[in-house]
Amino acid sequence: MTKITMREAISQALMEEMDRDPAVFIMGEEVGVWGGTYAVTKGFFDKYGADRVKDTPIAENAIIGGAIGAAMVGQRPIAELMTINFAFSAMDYIVNQAAKLRYMFGGQFMLPLVIRAVGGGGRQLGATHSQTPDAIFAHFPGLKVVSPGTPEDAKGLLKSAIRSNDPILFIEHATMYQVRGEVPDGEYLIPIGKSKVQRPGKDLTIVTYCKGLELSMKAADELAKEGIEAEIVDLRTLRPLDMEPVLESFKKTNRAIVVEEGWKSYGVGSEIVSRIYEEAFDYVDAPIIRVAQKEVPLPYNRTLEQAALPQVHDIVAAAKEVLK
Amino acid sequence: MKKEQLLDLYHQMVLIRRVEERGAELYQAGKIGGFMHLYIGQEAVSTGLIAAREPRDRVITAYRDHGVALNCGLSADSVMAELLGKATGTSKGKGGSMHMADTEKNMWGGHAIVGGHLPIAAGFAVGDQYAKNDNVTICMFGDGATNIGYFHEALNLAKTWGLRVLWVCENNQYGMGTAVKRASAVDEIRQKAEGYGMKNAEVDGMDVMKVYEASKAAIDYVRREGQPYLLEINTYRFRGHSMGDPERYRKSEEVKKWQESDPIGIFNKYLLEKKIATRKALDEIEARVEEEVAKAVEFAETSPEPALSELFADIYADN
Numbered sequence: 001m002t003k004i005t006m007r008e009a010i011s012q013a014l015m016e017e018m019d020r021d022p023a024v025f026i027m028g029e030e031v032g033v034w035g036g037t038y039a040v041t042k043g044f045f046d047k048y049g050a051d052r053v054k055d056t057p058i059a060e061n062a063i064i065g066g067a068i069g070a071a072m073v074g075q076r077p078i079a080e081l082m083t084i085n086f087a088f089s090a091m092d093y094i095v096n097q098a099a100k101l102r103y104m105f106g107g108q109f110m111l112p113l114v115i116r117a118v119g120g121g122g123r124q125l126g127a128t129h130s131q132t133p134d135a136i137f138a139h140f141p142g143l144k145v146v147s148p149g150t151p152e153d154a155k156g157l158l159k160s161a162i163r164s165n166d167p168i169l170f171i172e173h174a175t176m177y178q179v180r181g182e183v184p185d186g187e188y189l190i191p192i193g194k195s196k197v198q199r200p201g202k203d204l205t206i207v208t209y210c211k212g213l214e215l216s217m218k219a220a221d222e223l224a225k226e227g228i229e230a231e232i233v234d235l236r237t238l239r240p241l242d243m244e245p246v247l248e249s250f251k252k253t254n255r256a257i258v259v260e261e262g263w264k265s266y267g268v269g270s271e272i273v274s275r276i277y278e279e280a281f282d283y284v285d286a287p288i289i290r291v292a293q294k295e296v297p298l299p300y301n302r303t304l305e306q307a308a309l310p311q312v313h314d315i316v317a318a319a320k321e322v323l324k
Numbered sequence: 325m326k327k328e329q330l331l332d333l334y335h336q337m338v339l340i341r342r343v344e345e346r347g348a349e350l351y352q353a354g355k356i357g358g359f360m361h362l363y364i365g366q367e368a369v370s371t372g373l374i375a376a377r378e379p380r381d382r383v384i385t386a387y388r389d390h391g392v393a394l395n396c397g398l399s400a401d402s403v404m405a406e407l408l409g410k411a412t413g414t415s416k417g418k419g420g421s422m423h424m425a426d427t428e429k430n431m432w433g434g435h436a437i438v439g440g441h442l443p444i445a446a447g448f449a450v451g452d453q454y455a456k457n458d459n460v461t462i463c464m465f466g467d468g469a470t471n472i473g474y475f476h477e478a479l480n481l482a483k484t485w486g487l488r489v490l491w492v493c494e495n496n497q498y499g500m501g502t503a504v505k506r507a508s509a510v511d512e513i514r515q516k517a518e519g520y521g522m523k524n525a526e527v528d529g530m531d532v533m534k535v536y537e538a539s540k541a542a543i544d545y546v547r548r549e550g551q552p553y554l555l556e557i558n559t560y561r562f563r564g565h566s567m568g569d570p571e572r573y574r575k576s577e578e579v580k581k582w583q584e585s586d587p588i589g590i591f592n593k594y595l596l597e598k599k600i601a602t603r604k605a606l607d608e609i610e611a612r613v614e615e616e617v618a619k620a621v622e623f624a625e626t627s628p629e630p631a632l633s634e635l636f637a638d639i640y641a642d643n
Binding site for chain 1: 382413414415416417418419423425426427432433437440442443444445446447448449450451452454455473474477478480481484637638639640641642
């Protein structure tokens with residue numbers, strides 16, 4: 001095992017897959033000469049050249065639409081959205097085209113496409129550049145939505161995504177590129193659509209993913225000081241959603257909270273809570289609590305921004321509440 | 325073009341007309357659902373255009389796609405079956421009138437979001453450029469699509485990256501019920517290519533030979549130069565925008581005037597005057613089309629519905 005950052009993990013995954021398969025190329029805003037606005041593709045332009053690291057105009061429809069077309073004719077493009085907030089400019093291509101073209105034409109087309117997008121708040125970028133709209137995209141059958149919370153998962157899942165024959169939205173978090181974690185030496189893959197227990201425990205289940213995992217792990221440390229053992233289930237993929245580890249954990253603990261960075265209403269947490277009630281109602285010992293972002297456009301001011309985002313202490317409080 | 329090819333074009337045009345006339349009847353009889361946009365009046369456009377392509381050149385179009393599908397070599401049987409939503413249809417009954425494709429015939433679909441397929445067409449050309457071949461992507465769209473942002477992003481990318489796309493605007497004078505003048509800053513759609521430094525031309529779309537010649541020149545240019553090109557083909561749809569269009573936006577005199585330039589009539593006259601075909605030979609083609617269409621309707625009506633298990637098939641390629 002080696003300890004690397006999230007940025008290095010994603011960068012390694014891209015590089016390994018580009019070395020492995022000449023059909024893989026990258027296209028997006030500032031991915032080439034600039035090296036990626038989050039420096040994920042730093043050095044790629046020099047190594048692979050302009051053909052394989054394509055700087056695009058600021059034109060999200062052309063980026064995602066173009067990547068879809070290239071995928072349909074046999075290439076394996078990785079399209080980068082500088083931030084997931086720009087996905088709204090390309091909404092038609094993500095939900096109306098990528099998610100539907102295969103099905104609508106009776107399975108004739110294959111779309112081996114990865115859309116990498118950076119999401120999340122906490123960097124004082126203001127309301128339009130700080131969103132966590134993951135649930136919106138997970139709503140659409142035909143799309144797969146992956147959002148890792150550790151370097152190990154980021155690398156293994158991204159490599160699987162690039163090898164997949166389906167359109168995948170791969171969501172990274174803007175504040176997590178420096179997060180360090182151990183990754184296995186040598187090549188490895190992590191399957192898409194598998195949730196994972198990231199920390200075992202017996203008193204309650206915390207269901208989360210991406211930034212929520214980082215916060216929940218810290219919260220679990222706090223809770224452990226008071227003798228509370230939280231089990232953390234990391235969804236890793238939002239669609240297709242793997243409920244097995246969640247239900248297995250819940251049937252053991254009978255109490256759960258769900259932690260996400262996006263807004264609470266109509267969110268990932270709403271889906272998880274419903275599924276638990278539908279599939280494990282007899283095991284419920286306490287109402288399940290959702291910890292999520294306050295229902296406001298995210299403000300610029302740091303204090304206000306942090307007040308809107310879910311915090312470690314919110315998770316600790318929710319855990320204690322559900323254990324009452 | 326050789327005599328056989330010219331007669332084949334005539335066959336294709338008559339086939340489109342009859343398939344759609346029968347389709348309209350089946351629609352009114354309640355056997356076809358959803359939206360259905362007829363190509364009647366515009367047959368010379370895709371017939372002349374697609375005759376000018378190499379089989380390796382890709383075709384992608386909007387929702388008015390039955391004619392394009394037939395020109396690309398999809399069978400009347402599979403087109404009719406798709407209209408009826410049958411398992412034997414071009415898209416296994418899951419796409420309907422607006423979504424017909426056959427990748428083996430390099431027909432990459434009718435697409436129902438106005439302008440939505442233009443960046444995808446650019447993407448085909450990105451893929452072909454990456455694969456270092458010189459295939460041309462022929463992307464057809466209506467005049468209305470040139471007012472949406474997708475058009476401009478796609479044209480800009482195509483010129484900036486040197487993509488082999490022939491952009492074909494079928495200007496049938498109306499985007500649904502809105503005349504070009506009422507929706508577009510310029511009357512001549514081809515002018516929009518000028519802003520992108522893109523070569524362009526305009527051609528009469530009621531004359532299949534003129535369409536063919538202009539398309540041939542454009543495709544040759546795109547392939548040779550590795551640059552996009554915009555061809556505006558002026559035409560007119562004789563029927564409503566879709567089935568059930570009250571047509572309040574145009575006068576019947578206008579429709580009648582354009583119908584005097586029926587593309588099938590013009591080509592029929594051309595073939596006779598140039599002594600390429602006899603009246604008898606053309607009558608025989610028309611009789612053959614009647615049989616083909618009757619057979620296609622029979623095929624579609626007797627084809628099975630998609631199995632319910634198909635509901636969950638083909639959402640993803642990987643499990």
